[in-house]
Amino acid sequence: MKLRPAGENLAGYAFISPFIIGFLAFTIIPMIVSLYLSFTSYDLFSAPQWVGLANYVEMFTGDEKYWTTIKVTFTYVLAGVPLRLTFALIVAMLLNRASRMVGVYRTLFYLPSIIGGSVAVAIMWRNIFGNEGTINQILFFMGIDQKIYWYQEPTSALWTLILLSVWQFGSSMLIFLAGLKNISPEYYEAASVDGANPFQKFFKITLPLLSPIIFFNLVMQTISAFMTFTPAYIISKGEGGPLDGTLLYSLYLFQKAFNFFQMGYASAMAWVMLLIVGLLTLILFKTSKYWVHYESKEG
Amino acid sequence: MKALQETPQAEPRQLRIDKPKFNWKKWLYHLVTGAFALLMLYPILWLLMSSFKESSQVFVTAHSLIPDPFIISNYAQGWEGIAGQSFGTFIKNSLIIVGFSTIGAVISSSLIAYGFARISFKGKAFWFACMMVSMMLPHEVVMIPQYIIFAKIGWLNSFLPIIVPQFFGHAFFIFLMVQFIRNIPIELDEAARIDGCGRFGIFYKVILPLIVPAMATAAIFSFYWKWEDLINPVLYLNSPEKYPVSLALKLFLDSETASNWGAMFAMSVVSLLPVVLIFFLFQRYIVEGISTSGLK
Numbered sequence: 001m002k003l004r005p006a007g008e009n010l011a012g013y014a015f016i017s018p019f020i021i022g023f024l025a026f027t028i029i030p031m032i033v034s035l036y037l038s039f040t041s042y043d044l045f046s047a048p049q050w051v052g053l054a055n056y057v058e059m060f061t062g063d064e065k066y067w068t069t070i071k072v073t074f075t076y077v078l079a080g081v082p083l084r085l086t087f088a089l090i091v092a093m094l095l096n097r098a099s100r101m102v103g104v105y106r107t108l109f110y111l112p113s114i115i116g117g118s119v120a121v122a123i124m125w126r127n128i129f130g131n132e133g134t135i136n137q138i139l140f141f142m143g144i145d146q147k148i149y150w151y152q153e154p155t156s157a158l159w160t161l162i163l164l165s166v167w168q169f170g171s172s173m174l175i176f177l178a179g180l181k182n183i184s185p186e187y188y189e190a191a192s193v194d195g196a197n198p199f200q201k202f203f204k205i206t207l208p209l210l211s212p213i214i215f216f217n218l219v220m221q222t223i224s225a226f227m228t229f230t231p232a233y234i235i236s237k238g239e240g241g242p243l244d245g246t247l248l249y250s251l252y253l254f255q256k257a258f259n260f261f262q263m264g265y266a267s268a269m270a271w272v273m274l275l276i277v278g279l280l281t282l283i284l285f286k287t288s289k290y291w292v293h294y295e296s297k298e299g
Numbered sequence: 300m301k302a303l304q305e306t307p308q309a310e311p312r313q314l315r316i317d318k319p320k321f322n323w324k325k326w327l328y329h330l331v332t333g334a335f336a337l338l339m340l341y342p343i344l345w346l347l348m349s350s351f352k353e354s355s356q357v358f359v360t361a362h363s364l365i366p367d368p369f370i371i372s373n374y375a376q377g378w379e380g381i382a383g384q385s386f387g388t389f390i391k392n393s394l395i396i397v398g399f400s401t402i403g404a405v406i407s408s409s410l411i412a413y414g415f416a417r418i419s420f421k422g423k424a425f426w427f428a429c430m431m432v433s434m435m436l437p438h439e440v441v442m443i444p445q446y447i448i449f450a451k452i453g454w455l456n457s458f459l460p461i462i463v464p465q466f467f468g469h470a471f472f473i474f475l476m477v478q479f480i481r482n483i484p485i486e487l488d489e490a491a492r493i494d495g496c497g498r499f500g501i502f503y504k505v506i507l508p509l510i511v512p513a514m515a516t517a518a519i520f521s522f523y524w525k526w527e528d529l530i531n532p533v534l535y536l537n538s539p540e541k542y543p544v545s546l547a548l549k550l551f552l553d554s555e556t557a558s559n560w561g562a563m564f565a566m567s568v569v570s571l572l573p574v575v576l577i578f579f580l581f582q583r584y585i586v587e588g589i590s591t592s593g594l595k
Binding site for chain 2: 025
């Protein structure tokens, strides 16, 4: 039965041929071109000039803005992703019970994730944190007379972006909720018999059994956080300001490529981004054995 | 569903039905969860209610959700559009982009997924690995060469660079459908084969009707991503009559003057309507899609 009937190879390739063509045309060839361009100076209009490692050298030693965007992006990722996952886990645990209202709550918590990537929401966020926006007015009604100029100071402007990403914890929450439902109640019952308190149950049962899902989320969210573009582009009106405080990596790359037409430099930036994302993923995978617990099969 | 019925909390709750006693724990739970849910929703409500306020009142009364006076003229004003184009044009453009992209992505992904899930051919593992890697690849790495290629073949300022790549499968959707097809009993394929179906016949008559839920999930996410997509329209479209909704809203924002806040908020609400509507209509598919494959 395991024999491969004649024609199977042909049939297989026929079915996946769209993928192979697309993969070559829209991924592999562009990647090779991008790698080549990263060693050139190219403005889209005249032919690319080979400059060797000059773009990479400029990036790490000459371009101060580059270090700013690295700092801004890492702050965004390293603060945003853990906060988002923490919220997702807390709310998922809150919703992991039998109640008629759970479906409603789940919908409400998930709604921000569904619309969160849109321009409309970025516009909304920009105005809520505006000088005359809701947040300042509510602070005023709470007796805080000091207006916070969220978008005039680099740190607070970046934190509004981080908050916007935390606000969209819904999709991770759904994944955690599915994971929580798969944990057998017997574990908790056994722990209760042994007199475990809720904290012990959380750290000894919930967290270890959920760790593969947390790990998966961590990898995917870190990668996508690194590539965030729309909110920074809309909220700072394409500038990345104030004082480059919201200049996320994708935004700076976009500016270099399509505002200044430094295609070579932007390509080099893209390759460094690929390396950073790859490295982060590798670190997550390498360290995962210390904290990810896969259920053993022998039980 | 099975897991839901087996949650440990289910049992004590049923016991309480015949013992009507004020359950303060339950009330506290709903109070905290409900309040938090409302807090999460507040920004959306604020946007919605601000779209019914007079532009001059939006920020004077930013602390209040109740428009006074309640007006709907923002919608008429916003619908007139911007840069000489009615907002209807932007919606039409978005629908064209989203429609073709979604059809392309769903059909091609289902063919590819069938190949990966049911046919054993040489090099399958390699191509499957390629697909998994392409899921994690930052778009920025291919963005510039793609732009150059599309510019060279004269596709700039058209929908083609946004739509055409979708016809070659979408890694997330392929993955989702492969998982789905693997759960379909292989006996169905074999029965069809005995009845004289070829490969494509099995795919079309047996598999396709059974993976409709996975295709629906893929279609919904394709709709969301393409409807909200900003970077591709920014890159490829430069005349306002071709702008989709996302880019049109950015145009509103760029030309923002004290007088058209209301119109901008109104059109923001309009742009979110299809997304929210589809969300409420097809929630089941969305929740399943996310919980099984980690689609965002």
